[in-house]
Amino acid sequence: MQTELARIAGADFVHVDVMDNHFVPNLTFGPQMVGRIQETSPVPLDVHLMIDDPDRWAPEYAELGAASVTFHLEAAASPVALARRLRSIGARAGVAVKPATPVENLFDVLNEFDQILVMTVEPGFGGQSFLPETMPKLRTLADEAKRRGSSVWLQVDGGIGESTIAQAAEAGADTFVAGSAVFGADDPDRAIQTLRSTASRHTH
Ligand SMILES: O=C(CO)[C@@H](O)[C@H](O)COP(=O)(O)O
Numbered sequence: 081m082q083t084e085l086a087r088i089a090g091a092d093f094v095h096v097d098v099m100d101n102h103f104v105p106n107l108t109f110g111p112q113m114v115g116r117i118q119e120t121s122p123v124p125l126d127v128h129l130m131i132d133d134p135d136r137w138a139p140e141y142a143e144l145g146a147a148s149v150t151f152h153l154e155a156a157a158s159p160v161a162l163a164r165r166l167r168s169i170g171a172r173a174g175v176a177v178k179p180a181t182p183v184e185n186l187f188d189v190l191n192e193f194d195q196i197l198v199m200t201v202e203p204g205f206g207g208q209s210f211l212p213e214t215m216p217k218l219r220t221l222a223d224e225a226k227r228r229g230s231s232v233w234l235q236v237d238g239g240i241g242e243s244t245i246a247q248a249a250e251a252g253a254d255t256f257v258a259g260s261a262v263f264g265a266d267d268p269d270r271a272i273q274t275l276r277s278t279a280s281r282h283t284h
């Protein structure tokens with residue numbers, strides 16, 4: 081784990097995928113392991129919860145000291161109350177939407193969140209292909225956030241690499257998660273730098 085973390089020391093965050101084998105058909109780990117990563121990592125953690133009942137579990141990840149905790153809108157009973165709770169613990173509050181989930185319901189509550197994650201693959205597995213059909217939704221969200229003067233971060237996750245990061249940045253994303261494109265590279269830190277500069281060239 082330490083060696084893996086050292087390979088991405090130049091990243092802004094370590095994105096941690098928590099999967100419960102209910103919300104998604106895959107299982108990773110829970111709070112105990114995330115706590116260990118938190119203790120070991122020199123880079124702050126961005127926790128992505130792909131779990132049922134985040135209202136019950138998400139605060140625990142904030143208590144561990146994660147910089148941000150993102151739960152799925154589809155799974156939360158009271159998204160705004162949960163975001164407030166995460167913020168009160170000191171974490172950035174994030175809400176994620178699956179590719180087919182509309183974002184219009186978030187427009188009136190944008191300021192309740194620090195980041196919104198637009199999934200660019202179906203959650204559950206790394207190494208999938210980017211879904212370009214998610215871009216119009218991202219663009220609508222970015223336009224709305226701008227119109228309202230919101231400072232919410234717009235994150236994309238899934239299939240992000242050299243060509244797709246450009247599309248996502250063009251559509252208004254400002255925070256990018258890359259798994260395979262970084263860990264599959266010979267030099268992960270260099271891959272991060274290249275992705276970062278490609279994104280900034282396509283940000284307007
Ligand atoms: O949350 C998820 C998938 O559910 C992502 O964080 C992926 O694990 C990112 O991996 P790549 O698509 O970049 O390989």
Ligand SMILES: [Fe+2]
Nearest residue numbers: 095097128237
């Ligand atoms: Fe993720």
